[in-house]
Amino acid sequence: MLTKKPSEIDLPYSEVTPKAAYFDRRKFMTGLGLAGAAALVGREAFQMAQPDEVAHANTKLSFGKSAYSDKQTPTSLKDITTYNNFYEFGTDKDEPAEYAGTLKTRPWTVAIEGEVKKPQTIDIDSLVKLAPLEERIYRHRCVEGWSMVIPWIGFPLSNLINRAQPTSKAKFVQFVTLFDRQQMPHAGNVLDWPYSEGLRIDEAMHPLTILVFGLYGEVLPNQNGAPVRIHVPWKYGFKSAKSIVKIRFVEQQPPTTWSGMAPNEYGFYSNVNPEVDHPRWSQATERVIGGGLFAARKPTQMFNGYGKLVAGMYNGMDLRKNY
Amino acid sequence: MSRSRLISIIKAFVFIAALGPLGYLFAKALQNDLGANPVEFVTHATGDTALIFLLCSLAITPLRKLANLPDLIRFRRMLGLYAFFYASLHLLTFVGLDHHFHWAEVLPDVYKRPFVTAGFTAWLLMVPLALTSTTWSIRKMGGKNWQTLHRLVYFSAIAGVVHYWWLVKKDITDPLIYAVILAVLLGYRLAVKFSGGRRAAAPSLATGS
Numbered sequence: 001m002l003t004k005k006p007s008e009i010d011l012p013y014s015e016v017t018p019k020a021a022y023f024d025r026r027k028f029m030t031g032l033g034l035a036g037a038a039a040l041v042g043r044e045a046f047q048m049a050q051p052d053e054v055a056h057a058n059t060k061l062s063f064g065k066s067a068y069s070d071k072q073t074p075t076s077l078k079d080i081t082t083y084n085n086f087y088e089f090g091t092d093k094d095e096p097a098e099y100a101g102t103l104k105t106r107p108w109t110v111a112i113e114g115e116v117k118k119p120q121t122i123d124i125d126s127l128v129k130l131a132p133l134e135e136r137i138y139r140h141r142c143v144e145g146w147s148m149v150i151p152w153i154g155f156p157l158s159n160l161i162n163r164a165q166p167t168s169k170a171k172f173v174q175f176v177t178l179f180d181r182q183q184m185p186h187a188g189n190v191l192d193w194p195y196s197e198g199l200r201i202d203e204a205m206h207p208l209t210i211l212v213f214g215l216y217g218e219v220l221p222n223q224n225g226a227p228v229r230i231h232v233p234w235k236y237g238f239k240s241a242k243s244i245v246k247i248r249f250v251e252q253q254p255p256t257t258w259s260g261m262a263p264n265e266y267g268f269y270s271n272v273n274p275e276v277d278h279p280r281w282s283q284a285t286e287r288v289i290g291g292g293l294f295a296a297r298k299p300t301q302m303f304n305g306y307g308k309l310v311a312g313m314y315n316g317m318d319l320r321k322n323y
Numbered sequence: 324m325s326r327s328r329l330i331s332i333i334k335a336f337v338f339i340a341a342l343g344p345l346g347y348l349f350a351k352a353l354q355n356d357l358g359a360n361p362v363e364f365v366t367h368a369t370g371d372t373a374l375i376f377l378l379c380s381l382a383i384t385p386l387r388k389l390a391n392l393p394d395l396i397r398f399r400r401m402l403g404l405y406a407f408f409y410a411s412l413h414l415l416t417f418v419g420l421d422h423h424f425h426w427a428e429v430l431p432d433v434y435k436r437p438f439v440t441a442g443f444t445a446w447l448l449m450v451p452l453a454l455t456s457t458t459w460s461i462r463k464m465g466g467k468n469w470q471t472l473h474r475l476v477y478f479s480a481i482a483g484v485v486h487y488w489w490l491v492k493k494d495i496t497d498p499l500i501y502a503v504i505l506a507v508l509l510g511y512r513l514a515v516k517f518s519g520g521r522r523a524a525a526p527s528l529a530t531g532s
Contacts, residue, residue, distance in 0.1 A: 083359035091494035094358070144492070146360060190494045261493060280438055280489065285428065287421070293352060293361040296423045 059219040061133055063153050068208060069137035075148040075290045077216050083289060084223045085142065086242060087191055088177070088184035095186070096223035102183050103243065105227040114249035115170035118163070124227045128213050130163065131155040135217070136210055136231075141272045141304045143236035143258075147286045152231055153214030158205045160247070166201065170249035173204040174256075175230060175241040191257055197241040198254040198268065199232065202313055208233055208306060234306040236270045267323040271314070272304035276323050330394055337398060341405045344372040345412070362420050369413035370442075374487065376406035377480050378504050385511045400456050403476065407453040410446045410483075438489035445482035448475045477512075480505055 074080075086096035089103075108124040122130075133153050141147045161173070179187055179194030187193055203209060212229045213220055220226040225242025232239050238258050248254070258266035265279055274284045285297035303310050314322075348368055351357050357364040380402035387395040422428045432439040452473055454460075461469045484505050488498040 079359035087494075091492075091496075093360075146363075277435075280436055282428070282432065282436075287360065287362060289359050292355075293357065293365070293420060297421065297428075 061153050061214045061217060061219065063133035063135050063214070063217070066134040066136050069135060069151075070139055070149055072137075072139075072149045074137055074151045074216075079289050080148060080150055080215065081221050081223055083148075085144075085237065086223055086225070087189075088179075088187040088193075088195065088243075089223065090186045091190060097221075099185055100222035102185065103178075103222040103226065104183060105222065105243075108227050108245075110228065110244060111246045112160070112164045112249075113246065114174075115167045115251060116249050117165035117167060120164065122160075127160070127211075127228060131159040133213065138208075138231055138233040139304050139306075140231070140233065140237055140240075141286060141300065143238055143266065143270065143278065143283075145281060145283065145286055146289055147300075147304075148289045150231075151216055152210065152212045153217065153220075154210040154212040154231070156207050157209045157211050157230060158207065160211060161201075161205055164247075164249070166249050169251045171201055172198055172250050172253050173201060174198045174246075174248040174250055174254035175244050176246035176248065177241050178243045178245045192260060195241060195257050196255065197230075197239055198256050199239070200253075200313075201249075203232065206310065206313070208309055234271055234303040234310045236266075236272060238266070239270050269314075269319075269322045271310075271319065271323075272300060273302060273319055273323065274300040275302075276320055326394070330397055334397065334401065338401060341376070341401070344368065344409070362416070365420065366413065366416045369409050369416055370487070373406050373409035373413050374480075374483050374501055376402050376409060377476070377483060378501065378508065380406055381476065381480060381505070381508045385508060403449075404453060404456055407446075407449045410449060414443070414446050438486055441482045441489060442486035445479045445486055448479035448482065452476060452479075477509060480509075 082097045083093045084096040085093065086100065089096040089099040106124070109121045110124065110127055111119075111121045113119050133155055135151055135153055137149060137151045139147060140150050175197045177195035178184070181187055199209065209230065209232050212225065212231050213227065215221065215224055220229070222243075225240075225244075228244050229242040230240050230244065253268055256268060259268050259270075272283075277283050283300055286300045287297050288295065301307070348357075348365060351364075352361070380399055383395050383399040383402065387393050418424060418429050433443050434440060452475060455464065455469065455472060464472070484498060484501045487501060488495060491498060
């Protein structure tokens with residue numbers, strides 16, 4: 001599975017905090033926090049003092065490590081599970097954590113359709129066993145200008161694609177999210193439903209593109225896209241569809257939700273690109289979640305830092321036009 | 324208790340209550356309870372509060388006429404100054420906390436990004452109003468000039484709501500609520516102006532408008 005050495009991955013090693021130093025800092029800050037100066041020390045002290053209290057499936061997964069993992073310390077589970085864009089459960093960031101409890105993740109099937117030799121409907125419990133699970137610690141950059149580091153559990157989507165055996169006509173892959181007003185109280189508002197996203201077939205086959213079943217070693221919480229989602233770390237977060245019920249192989253570029261809502265703001269590709277601004281805000285920098293009130297924004301990297309692994313797929317393309 | 328004394332007491336109460344949103348933010352900051360993105364939380368909270376105070380200050384004139392409570396005018400300056408206070412905190416959060424005073428990041432935003440342009444315009448229009456908010460300024464400028472200058476508040480409020488509208492990704496519910504309230508408050512003034520109610524529309528210095 002470890003086909004690439006970590007050194008081939010474009011990671012900002014300069015930013016990596018040695019673990020020992022990090023934990024010492026947290027202890028130090030906890031001390032300060034107890035002394036009543038918590039306002040000045042950022043969020044770490046709080047998280048150290050109060051363990052994550054997020055309701056969580058609490059089902060451990062067994063998994064291996066991956067050389068594709070980022071070396072940065074992951075964002076806290078609390079932040080990852082309480083700051084979500086999942087409009088089916090409300091448009092405020094804290095609403096998915098509050099309302100996604102109504103989502104039923106069993107029974108659950110994923111339909112594989114379209115230009116494949118073996119169309120099939122796979123039960124989620126079979127799907128999760130299709131390949132060995134790995135931990136993939138990925139940077140996640142939202143189009144809104146914030147980022148996290150998330151320890152996903154999953155495996156490359158290519159495992160599923162190979163099993164379905166796409167025909168030569170399969171040029172794109174479409175991912176469709178569950179749309180059920182009963183389970184999703186806010187679905188039906190704001191966007192066109194169901195939520196739909198898409199990738200070019202080579203992007204979908206790329207070893208970085210993963211099917212995600214878990215987070216922090218346990219089953220994925222509902223608000224993060226349970227029971228199965230994708231994550232495409234070099235693209236803006238909205239490309240990574242959640243709670244997937246249908247994967248369709250198609251010849252033409254499929255319609256996708258955000259691009260359909262505002263084509264001038266959200267393109268089909270939506271690769272992270274600090275040089276191509278959103279029409280209404282800059283993409284040059286990002287706010288790192290978990291940095292606290294006084295942290296500076298950090299510069300956004302081309303392809304979210306995964307350029308060495310993915311830039312080749314876009315050779316000769318004008319990334320300003322194909323934003 | 325005299326009416327005047329009662330109003331002074333209520334004014335003191337409103338003055339302290341208006342610091343509530345700031346106190347709330349400080350309390351949450353001290354407990355590290357500002358959520359996953361504290362800078363965004365403070366930005367939104369100060370922006371919302373500024374708009375709310377701006378709309379409150381604009382509600383004074385219709386309310387005192389419709390409810391026949393002329394004394395409400397004594398609260399208008401304070402509400403307007405609080406709107407400016409929270410708008411300034413909002414701007415300071417954007418420039419300071421979010422961008423660490425990196426002017427090379429902030430300044431292009433002001434002219435390149437329409438929503439930032441609108442927000443900055445809203446704040447800028449409030450500056451002369453805050454500076455001339457004293458009784459001394461009214462005397463020095465003369466009531467009519469002062470009145471004309473202070474009509475800038477209408478444009479500031481419109482720019483503020485537009486700022487919010489252009490900022491949201493797709494869910495316009497919240498900016499729509501502000502827009503409807505602002506439309507009612509400004510619509511009232513237009514209705515008075517065009518319904519021949521010149522006396523009602525023409526403010527006297529003694530009571531303001």
